[in-house]
Amino acid sequence: MMTITTAQASTCSPAELASRHRRLLADAVRAVAARTAFSAFTGREPSGPQGDEATALFSAQLETPLDLPGHIGVPTLQTDEVSPWTRLPLGVSYPRAEAPALIEHARQAQAPWSARTIDERAGICIEMIERMFAANVVLGLAAMHTTGQGRGMSRSGSGTNALDRGLEAVAAAWQVLSRVPTAASWEQTFGAELVALEKTYRIVPMGPALVVACASFPAWNVYPAVFANLMAGNPVIVKPHPSSVLQMALAVEIMRETLTDAGCDPDAVQLAVDSAAEPITSILATHPKVRIVDFTGSARYGAWVEEHARQARVYSETSGLNAVVLDSFTDTDAALRAVAGAISLFSAQMCTAPQNIYVPESGVVTPEGVLSADELEQGLIDAAAAIAESPRRAAAVLGAIQSERTIDEIADLTATLRARAHVLSEPRSWAAPEFPRARTSTPLIARVSLDDEDLFAHECFGPVVFLIRVPDARTALQRAAADAAAHGAITAFLYSTDEPLIDSAEEAFAAAGASLTINVTGAMPINFSAAFSDFHVSGLNPAGTATLTDDSFVTGRFRVVQSRRPLRPSHN
Amino acid sequence: MMTITTAQASTCSPAELASRHRRLLADAVRAVAARTAFSAFTGREPSGPQGDEATALFSAQLETPLDLPGHIGVPTLQTDEVSPWTRLPLGVSYPRAEAPALIEHARQAQAPWSARTIDERAGICIEMIERMFAANVVLGLAAMHTTGQGRGMSRSGSGTNALDRGLEAVAAAWQVLSRVPTAASWEQTFGAELVALEKTYRIVPMGPALVVACASFPAWNVYPAVFANLMAGNPVIVKPHPSSVLQMALAVEIMRETLTDAGCDPDAVQLAVDSAAEPITSILATHPKVRIVDFTGSARYGAWVEEHARQARVYSETSGLNAVVLDSFTDTDAALRAVAGAISLFSAQMCTAPQNIYVPESGVVTPEGVLSADELEQGLIDAAAAIAESPRRAAAVLGAIQSERTIDEIADLTATLRARAHVLSEPRSWAAPEFPRARTSTPLIARVSLDDEDLFAHECFGPVVFLIRVPDARTALQRAAADAAAHGAITAFLYSTDEPLIDSAEEAFAAAGASLTINVTGAMPINFSAAFSDFHVSGLNPAGTATLTDDSFVTGRFRVVQSRRPLRPSHN
DSSP states (O other): OOSSSSOOOOOOOOOHHOOOOHHHHHHHHHHHOOOOOOSSTTTOSSSSOOOOHHHHHHHHHTSSHHHHHHTOOOEOOOOTTTTTTTTOOOOOEEOOOOOHHHHOOOOHHHHHHSSOOOHHHHHHHHHHHHHHHHHHHHHHHHHHHHHOOOOHHHHHHIIHHHHHEEEHHHHHHHHHHHOSSSSSEEEEEEEEEEEEEEEHHHHHHOOEEEEESSSSSSSHHHHHHHHHHHHHHHHHHEEOOTTBOHHHHHHHHHHHHHHHHSSSSSGGEEEEEOOOSOOOOHHHHTTTOOOOEEESOHHHHHHHHHHHHHSSSSEOOOOOOOOOOOOBSSSSHHHHHHHHHHHHGGGGTTTTTTOEEEEETTTTEEEEEEEOOOHHHHHHHHHHHHHSSSHHHHHHHHHOSSSSHHHHHHHHHHHHHHHHHHEOOOOOOOOSSTTTTOOOOOOOOEEEEETTOOOOOOOOOOOOOEEEEEEEHHHHHHHHHHHHHOOOOOOEEEOOHHHHHHHHHHHHHHHOEEEEESSSSSSSSOOOOTTTTTOOOOOOOOOTTEEEEEHHHHHHTEEEEEEEEEGGGGGG | OOOOOOTOOOOOOHHHHHHHHHHHHHHHHHHEEEEEHOSSSSOOOOOSSOHHHHHHHHHHTTBBBBOOTTTOOOHHHHHHHHOTTOOOBBOEEEEEEOOHHHHHHHHHHHHHHHSHHHHHHHHHHHHHHHHHHTTTHHHHHHHHHHHHHHHHHHHHHIIHHHHHHHHHHHHHHHHHHHHSSEEEEEEEEEEEEEEEEEEEEEEEEEOOOOEEEESSOOOOOOOOHEEEEEHHHEEEEEEEEEEOOOHHHHHHHHHHHHHHHTOOOOEEEEEOOOOEEEEEESHHEEEEEEOEEEEEEEEEHHHHHHHHHHSSEEEOOOOOEEEEEEOOOOHHHHHHHHHHHHHHHHGGTTTTOEEEEETTTOEEEEEEEEEEEEEHHHHHHHHHHHHSSHHHHHHHHHHOSSSSHHHHHHHHHHHHHHHSSSSEEEOOOOOOOSSSTTOOOEEEEEETTTOOHHHSSSOOSSSSOOOOOOOSSSHHHHHHHHHHHOOOEEEEOOOOOOOHHHHHHHHHHHTTOOOOOOOOOOSOOOTTOTTTSOOOOSSTTTSOOOOOOOHHHHHHHEEEEEEEOOOOOOGG
């Protein structure tokens, strides 16, 4: 077994863990209630392995079976897992088990896990988060070589930010669960008789929960789902994408180790690994005993899961048509850099990346006068090219492309667009300094018209940008909001100095369920979503139902059952 | 139009209503958070018509079109509505409209309604509740002559208790909604740059909501659903059962009148009336624009709605197999009276009524020694007979049978049981003093064995009781809990002095999702469910998913969408 968390691993009772992490929990609960800025990791360095030590530990795991003590299953080589950076197979074997056995082990773990108090469960979950943070550099390398993310993002977006979203889910769940009173004394007069009852209220978990991860950014959705489930008392089966297992397997290893050290059954968190050739997700998702499914992945498969997993409550995040509406700029260069950054970041393999940028025929008002539609297009292309032209910067910002299929789809789309539309920037691969064989692509940027909705009115995964010519910004707004409502969107972006237009945009995107970012430029990527503060996925459009993190993300995972009896004297 | 609420009807702005009802809201919020005893109506008499005046107003509505000012639809005689007490058609005409028109009117009402603040919506909802309370006696007569309830129950269970459950939903929703912050200032450093954003969070309603009522106890489920929806900003279409319209139509009249008086669009609450011959529920429930369905009714149709209303979030309450486990008594007569009362109350046409009573072969321990199984059976039969033997008491407790079909089904079942089991008490009709033609029945009580699960393992609606012989109480407990989990149950009842058995029962019924009442005797009907305190329907078994009232009853009815932009100086 890798020893990636030696610094913190030690036996500790659930009550001790509750006590140890009480203050962090309280801070997180305050933040999640007020939606203010908060991170558990600001100004902290991971206490676990870093630098060469981390690299050595990561390399030692390659070509090696991953050991998950006590986990059922037969070690099986994961042939679908190939680094997007090196194009070499990772060669890791994971324990593989059949769905019924995993579910049975989950069911066995449920009663003792749900018998823990809410504070104890929170303490154990936060201990898991702290241990994952300690191992952040090693987990980041695993994220990097499965998702294709750059080194920085693999430690922040897939590391601390994802862990913060996990902690947010712990806090949100704690808040919801702790509001349910454990007992009440009740008195009411019936006729002349005073009836006095004592009532107890019990949190009952729904049952085994399945968490299906996507290939390109698994941690960000897996951690909130796992922790919301564990807080509610549900045992969890984490099912990574077959091409992107290692980071989640190491995360599960740390979670199980934490459970074991706390004297709990480690099967409260299990790993389900399958292959592209022999998938297991549908079997797990539709099993009668699986009661919760968190699904992140394609819209098509997500719809299948929602259609067929009728025995479960399904929380989903699939895909969306994120739009940029351009009306007027206060700082043209800053705005163009911001938009170019968002379409470049991790090569738009993020659910918050914009795809459809609306370009008004009438141009955009700037302090220097009107920028024509053509000038605006050229400005965006130049700003995107500036990011891609330095291989070092490209490696950090664009990262690699997770799946060969994305490269193929972009090639096919480019051919289609050449025949039908104006391709303004052809996708091209570029050589990353550290990994010359990396699977890479600059964005495909094409000009289309509103009539080309067969092209732009569905998600094209990866670095694909449509510059959609529209008469004016209001037309853009209407169209973008209508597409968000009909086809799904998580984010929307507006640049405008026109307050009535901003008001209209807030109305329209609120109704369509897309979170709106207005006039943001500068160092923060405009599609960055802040844990504790930004609600992510509204549930109002087809992009999904799993809102990070509102009450509804928690309330479907447990139920309350009561018992009542005459008030006993000892309780008076 | 009937003037059933003259005492309170007056023009009043939403802000004034919010202010007027602020204190009651605060009291209700406190009660719902602590689950303590509370009622808005203790010690109060309705200010509206009572006695002869109420009777005259009710009678004046019979054989007359109900006027709902501004409501779409063509007045149509409701031929399915026949009083279970007089067996005479009510002869009321209601406006009938097609589903698309109702939904379009709801959609028109949504934006202005959801633009009201949460406090204003609460003020208007509580004003509706107060006006319905003022009209409690007239609404009670309407409940009585549609459901068959006795006069007392029609004013309490279908009156104040149902209104309290409605107020509970207002308070629960207010609590959930008001926790979502409306805005936050957010700062985070990216590199050397401090990024400061202002964020706003907006409650967005899901869309038109359909509330489908049952025939025998509509108010109790309709009020919570209507008010949870209105609080979340959703316009509501109330769809009564075709044989039980009048009470809900009058309630909708009062709600619309309140909306109009507050300067709001009355179409935020509409009435959908259909007939048994031309039902409209399936069309409404599966319409793409209907986003919430609250369904109370049969398990079979409820399953159809859940299967087909895929565009909506469905909250359901269907049926269940409520059980009584008998182990030991401290007061034999009191226990027998309590159980007999529960099987007699409104002739078991309540979702909380027990059907399956487990009788241990070994008998039941009492202070006077062991009561044999045969003695126990006889005791129950005698206790039930004592209730039915006085026509006046029978009219008050048993009430009438809502549907002729229930009478037919009991007759069929009696024939089956005569051939297969031991019928201990044959159902017989009895003459109510005030209404000699009333449709009535004493309970059918039969002894069966555990092998007769084809008889007892599904709900037999109405006054049907199986005395199931079991070896001992623990066997009964296991079987009752297993049936609750598999077939659905809302309540369970236990009489025992054995604390380890009580602990086991609490565990088993909590896991099965049935609310447990232990050793309760006396003036309170043991299947009484207290607003603000008792959670009703757990969502853990097939009896339904609509829990009165927990957070999950509210959180599925709205979503939160955010907008963010650079912090403006004026906001510093």
